[in-house]
Amino acid sequence: MGAPDPSRLLVRMEKITKRFAGVTANLEVDFNVRAGEVHALLGENGAGKSTLMSVLYGLYRADSGSLSIDGKEVAFSSPRDAIAAGIGMVHQHFMLIRSQTVWENMILGLEGLPSILPKRVIRDRINELSQRYGLLVDPDASVWQLSIGEQQRVAILQMLYRSANILILDEPTAVLTPQEAEHLFETVRQMTSEGHGVVFISHKMDEVMGLSDRVTILRKGRHAGTVDTSSTTKEKLAEMMVGQKVIFQIEKKAASPGRSVIECRDVHALNDRGFPALSGVTLSVREGEIVGVAGVAGNGQLSLCEAIVGLRRAESGRILINGNDMTNTSPKVVIDSGIHYIPADRKGTGLVPNMNVSENSILKRYWNRPVSKRGFIVWREVFQFARELVSRYNVSTPSIGTPVRNLSGGNLQKLMLGRELSDSPKAIIAAHPTWGLDVAATKFVREQLLAARDSGGAVLLVSEDLDELLAMSDRMVVMFKGRIMGELDDPAETPLEKIGLMMAGDRSGEPLEAAIEEGETA
Amino acid sequence: MRLSLKVEPRIETPRFLGFMIPVASLVSALLVGAVFLHFMGVSPVRAYSTIIRASLGDSYGISETIVKAIPLTMVAIAVMLAFTMLIWNIGCEGQIFMGAIASAAVVRYFSVDSRPLMFIMLFAASATAGGVWAAIAGFFRAKWNVNEIITTLMLNYVAINFFNYFIYGPWRDPTSLGFPMTPLFPSTARLTCYCGTRVHAGLILALLLPLISWVVLRFTRWGYEIRVIGENPKAAGFAGMNYVKNVVLVMFISGAIAGVAGMCELSGLQGRLQAGFSGGYGYTAIIVAWLARLHPIAIILVSFLLGVLLVGGETLQIVMRLPLSSMLVLQGLILFFVLGGEFFRKFRIRVVWPEKQSPVKEGE
Numbered sequence: 075m076g077a078p079d080p081s082r083l084l085v086r087m088e089k090i091t092k093r094f095a096g097v098t099a100n101l102e103v104d105f106n107v108r109a110g111e112v113h114a115l116l117g118e119n120g121a122g123k124s125t126l127m128s129v130l131y132g133l134y135r136a137d138s139g140s141l142s143i144d145g146k147e148v149a150f151s152s153p154r155d156a157i158a159a160g161i162g163m164v165h166q167h168f169m170l171i172r173s174q175t176v177w178e179n180m181i182l183g184l185e186g187l188p189s190i191l192p193k194r195v196i197r198d199r200i201n202e203l204s205q206r207y208g209l210l211v212d213p214d215a216s217v218w219q220l221s222i223g224e225q226q227r228v229a230i231l232q233m234l235y236r237s238a239n240i241l242i243l244d245e246p247t248a249v250l251t252p253q254e255a256e257h258l259f260e261t262v263r264q265m266t267s268e269g270h271g272v273v274f275i276s277h278k279m280d281e282v283m284g285l286s287d288r289v290t291i292l293r294k295g296r297h298a299g300t301v302d303t304s305s306t307t308k309e310k311l312a313e314m315m316v317g318q319k320v321i322f323q324i325e326k327k328a329a330s331p332g333r334s335v336i337e338c339r340d341v342h343a344l345n346d347r348g349f350p351a352l353s354g355v356t357l358s359v360r361e362g363e364i365v366g367v368a369g370v371a372g373n374g375q376l377s378l379c380e381a382i383v384g385l386r387r388a389e390s391g392r393i394l395i396n397g398n399d400m401t402n403t404s405p406k407v408v409i410d411s412g413i414h415y416i417p418a419d420r421k422g423t424g425l426v427p428n429m430n431v432s433e434n435s436i437l438k439r440y441w442n443r444p445v446s447k448r449g450f451i452v453w454r455e456v457f458q459f460a461r462e463l464v465s466r467y468n469v470s471t472p473s474i475g476t477p478v479r480n481l482s483g484g485n486l487q488k489l490m491l492g493r494e495l496s497d498s499p500k501a502i503i504a505a506h507p508t509w510g511l512d513v514a515a516t517k518f519v520r521e522q523l524l525a526a527r528d529s530g531g532a533v534l535l536v537s538e539d540l541d542e543l544l545a546m547s548d549r550m551v552v553m554f555k556g557r558i559m560g561e562l563d564d565p566a567e568t569p570l571e572k573i574g575l576m577m578a579g580d581r582s583g584e585p586l587e588a589a590i591e592e593g594e595t596a
Numbered sequence: 597m598r599l600s601l602k603v604e605p606r607i608e609t610p611r612f613l614g615f616m617i618p619v620a621s622l623v624s625a626l627l628v629g630a631v632f633l634h635f636m637g638v639s640p641v642r643a644y645s646t647i648i649r650a651s652l653g654d655s656y657g658i659s660e661t662i663v664k665a666i667p668l669t670m671v672a673i674a675v676m677l678a679f680t681m682l683i684w685n686i687g688c689e690g691q692i693f694m695g696a697i698a699s700a701a702v703v704r705y706f707s708v709d710s711r712p713l714m715f716i717m718l719f720a721a722s723a724t725a726g727g728v729w730a731a732i733a734g735f736f737r738a739k740w741n742v743n744e745i746i747t748t749l750m751l752n753y754v755a756i757n758f759f760n761y762f763i764y765g766p767w768r769d770p771t772s773l774g775f776p777m778t779p780l781f782p783s784t785a786r787l788t789c790y791c792g793t794r795v796h797a798g799l800i801l802a803l804l805l806p807l808i809s810w811v812v813l814r815f816t817r818w819g820y821e822i823r824v825i826g827e828n829p830k831a832a833g834f835a836g837m838n839y840v841k842n843v844v845l846v847m848f849i850s851g852a853i854a855g856v857a858g859m860c861e862l863s864g865l866q867g868r869l870q871a872g873f874s875g876g877y878g879y880t881a882i883i884v885a886w887l888a889r890l891h892p893i894a895i896i897l898v899s900f901l902l903g904v905l906l907v908g909g910e911t912l913q914i915v916m917r918l919p920l921s922s923m924l925v926l927q928g929l930i931l932f933f934v935l936g937g938e939f940f941r942k943f944r945i946r947v948v949w950p951e952k953q954s955p956v957k958e959g960e
Contacts, residue, residue: 135604151602151948385833406836417834426828437824437835446817453815 162233332361366547647908687748689878695855726855734847796864
């Protein structure tokens with residue numbers, strides 16, 4: 075690996091056009107990656123980033139245009155071809171086999187292995203790669219035992235193990251703590267210094283500004299420009315993305331909280347594998363306020379939401395809604411008492427992908443008039459309701475008869491939000507409501523949540539986007555290992571370092587004495 | 597120059613393929629079946645024309661085809677209901693037997709002179725027996741995630757052995773000269789037959805059930821619930837639907853329908869429990885439901901089609917001396933090709949010419 079030669083084009087995509095059944099996802103897009111650079115790819119949802127990268131990774135075939143890798147023109151028809159050409163992709167959802175060990179995952183799909191696996195050789199290679207790139211991970215650990223951050227390292231290692239020269243990282247920091255993200259950036263810098271090319275897909279402007287050498291912006295499937303990072307600003311990039319000035323600040327009135335709607339008292343719960351997920355959470359959410367829940371992914375935030383809405387059993391403790399004990403009743407009872415839930419996993423939990431927009435629109439009201447009468451669904455009313463929802467919440471869909479699996483992430487979220495908010499709920503539990511959404515959709519979702527708060531709703535907001543939490547929350551709690559590490563009454567004024575320390579398991583925001591002690595005894 | 601084939605996933609399935617794929621699967625199965633028949637030493641053309649002539653050639657043939665289609669339709673509806681919820685009820689065969697056993701018990705111990713009362717009892721008993729039989733597997737599945745494919749299949753053997761116990765043991769007709777069969781049902785427990793054929797009143801049920809289930813699935817709250825549960829159980833839980841209750845209920849109804857089908861077969865056709873009671877309708881119905889792509893109305897048509905094959909097959913046995921199992925081979929081929937056809941719904945195959953490197957334009 076010599077010094078990177080910046081004139082060498084690892085990837086050159088020219089005039090890539092890809093259409094899906096009448097929708098143009100990419101129109102004559104140019105994109106290239108030089109040796110030794112981080113090239114950020116920026117754009118709203120539906121701007122065509124994933125399509126472009128899927129063409130590069132061999133998942134789709136372009137309708138027209140050309141693709142060259144290292145100067146040679148190629149036509150991939152499957153990811154296998156792309157991998158052979160040295161392209162590696164780390165998806166948002168890692169393609170790892172959870173029940174297998176790290177080293178077994180490493181050789182997944184590799185051809186030409188001897189039938190007796192040279193485990194030692196594989197392990198040595200992993201150790202060598204992880205040393206070189208700072209991707210520390212135990213080769214013998216099973217993937218399910220690893221944290222999300224570690225799993226991501228395994229996914230990156232997997233690509234390096236295949237000698238990938240060009241690495242596509244699809245929103246890699248969405249699941250990481252600030253510290254882990256910084257660690258990832260060092261790895262990326264190490265890779266580029268050795269001449270690898272990295273494509274970095276992200277929504278977070280600060281990261282794009284901090285990490286990348288160049289930025290390519292896509293807008294509505296077209297190439298909106300490629301700029302050197304050093305000669306641009308966040309505002310300029312945002313402008314290129316949406317074609318208009320974006321306001322980063324959220325307009326927010328002062329909260330006027332009323333009586334408590336959701337109350338958790340010393341709630342304990344287990345996760346799906348039977349390990350403690352919540353270890354004594356006490357929390358209340360009042361009318362007319364937004365309570366933010368911060369924390370690194372997997373510290374019990376989602377279990378807390380599930381426990382409140384009745385999808386996860388509380389082993390002990392009590393959950394009160396409007397003063398009534400709702401501990402371990404049923405989701406139906408909780409819904410009927412006016413609690414609405416916006417789950418993080420939209421396609422998996424919040425919607426039925428193979429059903430259409432109108433069928434999905436009544437998921438939480440199919441037992442109520444007017445959409446249902448005497449046990450029958452009144453489709454005329456359903457269509458009416460779905461049409462109203464689509465127009466009020468700006469869901470862009472070909473028709474209300476379109477299966478929702480064909481909608482983009484932002485539109486899925488708008489549809490779900492509309493469904494949950496349309497009858498002014500008493501409380502909203504929103505888990506990562508803006509996750510993966512573009513600037514405009516994010517703004518829309520936040521406004522809707524604030525509107526729900528202003529009309530007296532109690533909002534519990536779980537997010538990994540600290541900026542979002544700080545801007546939105548009236549109060550904020552930080553969770554770590556199923557416990558609440560502390561409550562912040564004025565989140566916007568709290569120094570970030572303090573929150574960061576609490577996220578890492580420190581109650582007071584002082585140095586990590588407790589954690590160190592714990593580490594020593596363990 | 598060497599061309600190669602590449603498999604690519606489809607983003608959307610064109611409409612006409614939804615119809616063409618089952619038809620093409622059927623045709624391919626019959627073609628492969630022709631090769632098989634050829635090696636059995638019979639002319640495939642003659643064999644197939646015999647099948648058509650025997651089953652559709654005259655009014656008797658048609659009536660016999662309908663007789664076969666009746667239980668097939670009913671049981672396929674039972675299978676379809678469970679499949680819609682992603683519960684694989686492979687146990688309809690056993691549920692048919694349980695329905696028949698319960699009916700025979702009613703006739704043996706509670707026989708009354710009033711025909712309507714008799715049939716209300718027969719109906720209730722067979723539905724309950726079949727329903728409970730299926731609900732057992734449903735309960736274990738819903739509560740403890742026990743694989744229902746295994747349990748329903750196992751329960752088939754239990755049911756069939758129960759059945760054999762009764763016909764060889766306590767319920768054997770003393771005047772049957774040792775044949776394993778129960779005494780003939782009294783006429784109050786026999787379904788009406790039409791036009792001097794063996795087509796019995798079960799036909800009404802076989803035509804009504806698909807219609808009712810279509811209405812239930814499309815237009816009722818409960819139908820909406822079970823479709824949501826089938827498509828995405830997690831979303832169903834999130835929407836407050838009760839998974840356990842619904843799985844047990846759907847399995848009960850599925851089994852009840854199969855049980856009633858057993859009762860109809862018994863009261864309409866055979867009039868007594870005897871060895872070889874069901875011609876494997878519980879299994880053939882799985883093929884029917886799948887060929888019909890779980891559409892209730894299509895199930896009627898496909899059942900008729902399979903009825904043709906069954907009636908034709910019996911005739912082949914006699915005319916061409918083919919073993920019955922050769923018909924099972926044909927049925928197996930059909931299911932095999934239908935399942936294989938699913939592949940073309942999700943993927944397309946593209947011919948790649950190596951010397952042409954630029955992307956080839958294709959119709960979506």
